[in-house]
Amino acid sequence: MGAPLCRCIPPAGLRKCLFALLQLLLLLPSVSVQRQPVGPPLDCKKTCVCASNIISCSKANLSNIPTSLPRYTTVLDLSFNSITRLRAGWTSTRLDSLQRLLLNNNGLNFLSSEAFLHVTNLHYLDLSFNDLRQLDELIFEPLEQLQVLLLYKNNISQIDRSAFSGLMLLQRVYLSHNRISRFPLELVKEQTRLESLKLLDVSSNRIKSLPISDLLALPAWIGSGVFFHNNPLSCSCELYDLVAHWYIKDLTSAMDFTSSHTCVIPSLRKTTMLILDLHRAHLNCSEVKGLKEEAYLGQSLVLECDTKQRSMLKRWELPRNVTPPQEVTRAVMRSDGSLLIEALKVEDSGIYTCYATSDSLNETLHVTVVVFNSTMSGGLENINTAYTTLVGCLVSVVMVFFYLYFTPCRCACCTDQDAEKEDFRGSLHSSDENLSQAGRHAAMPEQNGNLNPIGEENEGEDGRKRRGSDSESVCSDAPMVV
Structure with missing residues (x-):
């Protein structure tokens, strides 16, 4: 079972004991590797079908990936098996020619951070219909050539913001039917990725809000492939504007799933309605017609x-x-x-x-x-002018009320001043008659304190002619004469 234990050993046998211990230490790594589950050798007669550079081991009741895969393999189909963990050493050799890897319908629940180090030239990766719960940081970074990534029908609830870093050639990402609550904006935010991205499907998840301003800024050829229907989105006029603009532009993502674009009314949490009907009821959003x-x-x-x-x-x-x-x-x-x-x-x-x-x-x-x-700027100037005029009017009204209700003099001498005012009014009236007789027209004060700038005569109730103005203003710049 290994090297004998060293107890009290005479100096002559010390070398043999040390040598035995060294052999035991060298055996430890190989023992740990042997504990890792190793798949069966590739069998192209019983379990797999091998045709040229295509290997199909679908529905072969495998719990581990076969070993000794040929280097020239371009397509490897391992779907519909029981491979629950994709470890770092699932292939001992580099498969530089492998372009398509199918691992769907396996109950896969673990992805090693080094699972794709030996298959860096993958173009197509199918991980759908599994039991993945999260996507860790930089998990797909080695796949610089990846174009299509299928992750729908999992239980993904967490996506690290760097999970898709390095995938600059990515064209299609399928993330529908998961438990995602955050829209993966990083997939459409990076300008370098926008050169190739054609489709992002996050429909049928648990997303409650969208980065609407960022989505509105997307060009139509990308927005046409962004699908977010069947999510518990909160109703808002901004959400209506987004869907309505995409609908008017005839984008596929809006046109093909009109009845599935629904939202939850904020005041009625369990009530849903079509997003395109938000301008008709509840929120009274401004209708987008073009x-x-x-x-x-x-x-x-x-x-x-x-x-x-x-x-x-x-x-x-x-x-x-x-x-x-x-x-x-x-x-x-x-x-x-x-x-x-x-x-x-x-x-x-x-x-x-x-x-x-x-x-x-x-x-x-x-x-x-x-x-x-x-x-x-002209609009702002008009606002400022109107504001200044309003303030001036308010000040004038306050001064008038102050004058009317707060008499400045309450002493006995006021009677003498009142008499002087009567004499002054009489002199004004006599001067008015003199000017009328002379045929002159002048701006004279009326009984209500307004001035007539053009000197036209109006006839009062007592039959006498008086002067009036063409227009009346709530706040006039003319002085009030009492």
Whole structure:
């Protein structure tokens, strides 16, 4: 069973004892390796089907991956078995030619952080219909060539933000039917990955909120492949705007699952309704009827021809009122297909149409442009002027009420001052009659304290003519004469 135990050994036998101990230490690593479950050798006659560089061991009742896999293998199908753990040493040799690995329907619940070190050229990885609970950090980092990743129908509830780092060629990610509560924004946030990403499916999960502003900023060819239906999303007008804009753009993710785009009403937690109906009830969101851009005089505006395919031949048609040559020079089509309009005028308002064509698709987009008849700063100036006028009116009203209800003099001398005021009024009346007889027109005070700037005569109730003004104001700048 191993080397004998060393007790009291004479010096002559010391070397033999040390040698035996050394042999025992050397055997320990091999013992630990032997405890690891090792799969059976590849059998292309009984358990697997081997055809050229394709090896299929599906439904072979395997609990471990077969050993001695050929280096030239390009497709390895291990689906519908009982392989519950994918360890670091599942293949002892590098499989540089392996491009497709199928491990679906295995009850897989463990992925080693080094599970993919020897298969770095994978293009297609199917881990669907398993029992994975989380995706650890940098778990897929060695797979720099991976294009398709299938993870649907698992029990994934946690995804580390670095789990997909290194997958710059990733085109399709299937994460539906899991327990995910956070939208994996990192998959669509990195600009380098956006060059290749075509589909991200996180439908039928437990996501309650979306990064709406980031999703609205996505180009149409990516948004068309972002699926998030059948999630307990909280209803909001921002969510309605997102789905409505994608619906108007005829994006597949919105058009094909209209009845599945539902949300939960905040006030009624258990009540769901269609997202596209939010403008009709409950939240009273502003209805989105089309693509619309608003701007002010003198600004520049860029209209995007946001097509469902990335590389398309594009051309713009301007509104009829913008067709004269002198106006066309202000509308320039840029290299990416967008239209730049500089020094906007009110006449630039209208419907702009982009026609996009490719070998497989023809697309037409309409963008309504509204140019306000004011500048951005001009609107602020109007607000400031109105505010100043309002403050002035309030101050005038306060002063009038102060004068009327708080008499400045309460002494006996007031009678003399009142008499003087009566004499002053009498002199004013006599001067008014003198001016009338002379045929002169002047701005004189009325009984209500208003001034008539043009000196027209109005006839009062007592038959006498008095002067009135053409217009009355709540707050007049004319002084009040009492």
